[in-house]
Amino acid sequence: MAEKLRIDKYLWSIRVFKTRSLATEACKAGRVKKDGSNLKPSYEVKIGDEYQVSKGIEKKVLKVIDLLHNRVDAKTAVLYYQDLTPEEETYKFKSMFHAPVLVRDRGAGRPTKKDRRDIDSLKQSDSFWDDED
Structure with missing residues (x-):
């Protein structure tokens, strides 16, 4: 039997969002996408999938490495996803704070x-x- 995990719970557990309700709202608002299409909060996460997450002005591309059901510390959470965000996007976001x-x-x-x-x-x-x- 395959494990099932909702996208909102996954994003909360890997610490992309501070609360699960914020993750749910982001999904409903269309800020969580897969291949350009919006995802519902109940979308089932699969290992190997890539998701585009917009959080304010920050945009991230995350690849699922493993499923994580409960929220853990940041050092452990990094082991469950791979950040594929292009470097220029990351630097663009960080440069705003160095003006x-x-x-x-x-x-x-x-x-x-x-x-x-x-x-x-x-x-x-x-x-x-x-x-x-």
């Missing part, structure tokens, strides 16, 4: 007109490089 942040010294007061122009030109030059990619 330059403008900082003014505390107590420096309100920016002058010249300071404001300098800040605006810096912001415009950053967005120029982002548009080329």
Whole structure:
């Protein structure tokens, strides 16, 4: 007899989603796909299948290595799936957190007109490089 496991429970148990209800909602909202088609929360997971999971701005491609019925720690959970997410997708997500942040010294007061122009030109030059990619 083959083991049966729902996709929402699997995604929760490998720690893709914090709660099972969040995993269920993601399936209902069409953020969990297999070969481009949306999956229902009750979809039966099979070993060797690949799933596309969108979680906010992050997109992952996961391949099922083994079935996991209960939630375990992160180090153990990694053994039950393979992350096939393309590197450029991973770097694109991570680079959002490394964007330059403008900082003014505390107590420096309100920016002058010249300071404001300098800040605006810096912001415009950053967005120029982002548009080329």
